[in-house]
Amino acid sequence: MAEIEIYKKSPAEFDLGQRRARRSMRSQVIMFSLMIFLTLTSFMIVTASNAEVIGFSKYYVIPVIMLFAAVQVGLQLYYFMHMQEKGHGIAAMFMFTGALLAFLIVLTFVTIVWWN
Amino acid sequence: MSSVAQKKGFGSWLWDWLTTVDHKKIGILYLLGGGFFFVLGGIEAMIIRIQLAVPNSDLISAGLFNQIITMHGTTMIFLAAMPILFGFMNAIMPLQIGARDVAFPFLNSLGLWMFIFGGLFLNISWFMGQAPDAGWTSYASLAITSEGHGVDFYAIGLQIAGGGSLIAGINFLVTIINMRAPGMTYMRMPLFTWTTFIASAMILFAFPPLTIGLFFLTFDRMFGANFFDHAMGGNTIIWEHIFWIFGHPEVYILILPAFGIFSEIFSIFSRKRLFGYTSMVFATVLIGFLGFMVWAHHMFTVGLGPTANAIFAVATMAIAVPTGVKIFNWLLTMWGGSIKVTTPMLYAIGFIPSFVMGGVTGVMQGAAPLDYQLHDTYFIVAHFHYVIVGGTVLGILAATHLYWPKMFGTMLNETLGKVTFWFFFIGFHMTFLIQHWLGFWGMPRRVFTYMDGQGWNSANLISSVGAVFMAIGVIVLLYNIIMTSVKNVPVANDPWGDGRTLEWAIQSPPLYYNFTQTPLVRGLDSVWIEKQEGNESGITPAVPVQDIHMPHGSIIPIFMTLGMFIAGFGAMFREETSWGLPLLVFGLAWTFVCMAIRSLKDDLGYYVPKEEILEDMKRERGRK
Ligand code: HEM
Numbered sequence: 001m002a003e004i005e006i007y008k009k010s011p012a013e014f015d016l017g018q019r020r021a022r023r024s025m026r027s028q029v030i031m032f033s034l035m036i037f038l039t040l041t042s043f044m045i046v047t048a049s050n051a052e053v054i055g056f057s058k059y060y061v062i063p064v065i066m067l068f069a070a071v072q073v074g075l076q077l078y079y080f081m082h083m084q085e086k087g088h089g090i091a092a093m094f095m096f097t098g099a100l101l102a103f104l105i106v107l108t109f110v111t112i113v114w115w116n
Numbered sequence: 117m118s119s120v121a122q123k124k125g126f127g128s129w130l131w132d133w134l135t136t137v138d139h140k141k142i143g144i145l146y147l148l149g150g151g152f153f154f155v156l157g158g159i160e161a162m163i164i165r166i167q168l169a170v171p172n173s174d175l176i177s178a179g180l181f182n183q184i185i186t187m188h189g190t191t192m193i194f195l196a197a198m199p200i201l202f203g204f205m206n207a208i209m210p211l212q213i214g215a216r217d218v219a220f221p222f223l224n225s226l227g228l229w230m231f232i233f234g235g236l237f238l239n240i241s242w243f244m245g246q247a248p249d250a251g252w253t254s255y256a257s258l259a260i261t262s263e264g265h266g267v268d269f270y271a272i273g274l275q276i277a278g279g280g281s282l283i284a285g286i287n288f289l290v291t292i293i294n295m296r297a298p299g300m301t302y303m304r305m306p307l308f309t310w311t312t313f314i315a316s317a318m319i320l321f322a323f324p325p326l327t328i329g330l331f332f333l334t335f336d337r338m339f340g341a342n343f344f345d346h347a348m349g350g351n352t353i354i355w356e357h358i359f360w361i362f363g364h365p366e367v368y369i370l371i372l373p374a375f376g377i378f379s380e381i382f383s384i385f386s387r388k389r390l391f392g393y394t395s396m397v398f399a400t401v402l403i404g405f406l407g408f409m410v411w412a413h414h415m416f417t418v419g420l421g422p423t424a425n426a427i428f429a430v431a432t433m434a435i436a437v438p439t440g441v442k443i444f445n446w447l448l449t450m451w452g453g454s455i456k457v458t459t460p461m462l463y464a465i466g467f468i469p470s471f472v473m474g475g476v477t478g479v480m481q482g483a484a485p486l487d488y489q490l491h492d493t494y495f496i497v498a499h500f501h502y503v504i505v506g507g508t509v510l511g512i513l514a515a516t517h518l519y520w521p522k523m524f525g526t527m528l529n530e531t532l533g534k535v536t537f538w539f540f541f542i543g544f545h546m547t548f549l550i551q552h553w554l555g556f557w558g559m560p561r562r563v564f565t566y567m568d569g570q571g572w573n574s575a576n577l578i579s580s581v582g583a584v585f586m587a588i589g590v591i592v593l594l595y596n597i598i599m600t601s602v603k604n605v606p607v608a609n610d611p612w613g614d615g616r617t618l619e620w621a622i623q624s625p626p627l628y629y630n631f632t633q634t635p636l637v638r639g640l641d642s643v644w645i646e647k648q649e650g651n652e653s654g655i656t657p658a659v660p661v662q663d664i665h666m667p668h669g670s671i672i673p674i675f676m677t678l679g680m681f682i683a684g685f686g687a688m689f690r691e692e693t694s695w696g697l698p699l700l701v702f703g704l705a706w707t708f709v710c711m712a713i714r715s716l717k718d719d720l721g722y723y724v725p726k727e728e729i730l731e732d733m734k735r736e737r738g739r740k
């Protein structure tokens with residue numbers, strides 16, 4: 001009975017792996033700071049709106065927060081869940097199909113089912 | 117570890133089946149479970165038809181009748197048709213793509229046991245005298261006021277079984293995406309694999325809405341929520357939307373695999389490449405997508421208004437286009453082929469007119485103004501039986517004959533097979549054709565009896581006699597299965613003589629690791645291509661003989677499911693008993709412990725040594 005094989009990396013492979021890991025780490029840190037920045041900004045906008053600072057009406061605040069949320073979802077998926085890397089095409093296709101179906105169903109409700 | 121029959125005790129034999137993660141054995145277990153529920157649902161159908169055979173019948177009470185039709189529909193769709201299709205997908209699809217198993221063998225077993233325990237849970241309701249009685253659609257206004265625990269059994273039982281279906285769907289998706297043999301591109305996949313793929317994708321998107329709907333219903337009935345109670349600010353119509361957003365895709369989940377099976381049969385027994393392979397694939401994808409865009413055609417009479425009704429009517433009719441493409445492709449596959457009318461081919465030929473009739477009545481109902489007349493009459497009953505029985509069930513029966521030798525290594529008797537077909541086919545049309553007219557004549561759906569003198573008597577009697585014919589057909593099939601299993605005459609790799617895809621190039625039944633060497637696929641219908649080029653084995657190996665990595669079996673799936681089963685009873689009796697809540701907590705904790713054990717205990721599988729494989733290959737050559 002053969003044993004479970006353990007694969008030993010050559011020094012070059014090991015090196016390459018390390019460089020890749022470092023590069024990925026750098027982009028992750030950058031994206032993470034961007035996400036924290038977006039979160040802080042959102043909180044600040046809402047606080048400003050609650051304090052009734054001029055220019056921060058809810059018609060401005062709500063769309064902006066929504067936009068930030070969408071950006072964050074994208075960053076989350078592509079950087080932290082590695083969707084920007086190769087070999088994630090099928091997963092992306094399924095996710096976008098699901099999102100499209102959900103969008104169409106919600107659109108149907110708000111256009112022709114509930115308010116017509 | 118060898119596949120040769122060894123002398124084993126009953127205990128170890130049973131243990132082997134309970135812990136199996138082998139896709140072929142799980143396929144057989146799905147077939148057994150689904151077959152059992154098919155017979156159960158069939159008995160319920162016979163009781164319904166006996167009750168309705170004559171007017172003013174008082175054989176069973178109105179309340180019992182409601183329970184029987186609810187359980188008939190629920191059983192047939194969730195516990196018979198789907199699991200049997202999963203059985204064939206499990207047994208055949210990995211062979212068709214040249215894989216050794218599905219992607220997640222452990223999950224495969226978990227999905228199976230969730231189906232079985234969910235089915236048992238639903239049917240235990242009979243022993244408590246409180247079966248679900250709000251229809252298989254379980255519309256909320258009925259369901260939340262239904263007395264007793266009937267609908268609780270429905271909500272929890274389907275939750276467990278539905279989880280199993282979701283697991284199976286995801287597993288098939290990953291298997292097809294990741295485990296195709298070298299050279300097996302998407303556009304070289306056999307049609308049954310393609311339809312499995314699309315049906316699984318539909319499961320992925322359609323079952324979560326059902327899960328949510330069932331949770332809402334569970335909370336409404338058992339935990340004091342008010343999602344569907346309009347008096348408390350809820351909305352009962354939303355259940356209908358949720359149910360049909362799941363429900364219409366579900367009917368395509370049922371029919372697409374049958375389309376795949378028939379595509380295989382047409383090309384095998386016309387001894388021709390499938391006509392319009394590419395258009396078949398695209399029609400399947402398109403049906404899969406459009407299937408999500410038409411749910412409100414079940415709700416035309418709810419009063420969504422003319423805009424919604426018109427748009428959904430058009431969307432519904434659009435589905436007929438890709439379906440029509442498929443029908444013409446099948447006809448053109450037969451055109452000019454050298455046709456051999458075997459039992460599976462007989463089913464395939466009978467399927468075309470039957471399914472077309474169901475499709476045509478579907479388009480009729482899709483016309484919203486007409487549906488105001490047809491809705492909730494026997495016309496609807498005729499329609500969906502024409503598509504489900506004329507499509508899915510004929511497909512299942514065809515696949516039973518076609519794949520029996522591959523799964524069990526022995527051939528079902530062809531003569532008895534044809535006898536089954538004719539009884540079933542004639543009985544089917546006799547039962548359901550006349551119901552279109554019953555609908556036109558105003559007989560409503562889901563009534564437990566009707567009065568004399570409305571002109572419905574003889575039509576109902578004819579319908580009931582037809583049901584007897586179908587029952588005879590099924591009994592002949594069971595007899596056939598028993599007789600062939602007793603005789604057990606072994607067959608060769610390709611018992612039909614015209615197999616085109618990989619499953620026909622390996623032993624019947626296959627070795628437990630399927631392929632001695634992973635095959636190299638050089639085109640659509642790869643075995644046919646190899647044989648045309650003089651390679652009698654039908655397979656060009658892609659790799660030398662080497663050790664094969666295989667997964668270990670596991671008993672954990674059964675225990676995991678048992679926890680959910682126990683928790684279900686706890687939830688149901690939480691309010692009226694003191695032990696309900698502890699039982700609920702215990703069941704859930706049990707399941708989580710099982711999950712923890714599974715996660716923390718590494719199981720790396722084992723290797724089948726090269727020597728054993730060479731041994732098997734030598735024995736195989738010796739048999740020839
Ligand atoms: C050409 C394709 C089809 C069209 C246009 C179509 C259309 C419809 C429509 C409009 C209804 C609602 C009728 C009513 O309740 O008033 C309906 C009901 C139904 N259809 Fe279809 N259908 C099609 C194919 C199928 C297929 C392939 C299946 C299953 C394999 C199926 C199964 C059902 C079931 C089970 C119901 C009844 C649901 C219930 O109320 O209990 N249909 N169909």
Ligand SMILES: [Cu+2]
Pocket residue numbers: 363364367410411413414
């Ligand atoms: Cu539908």
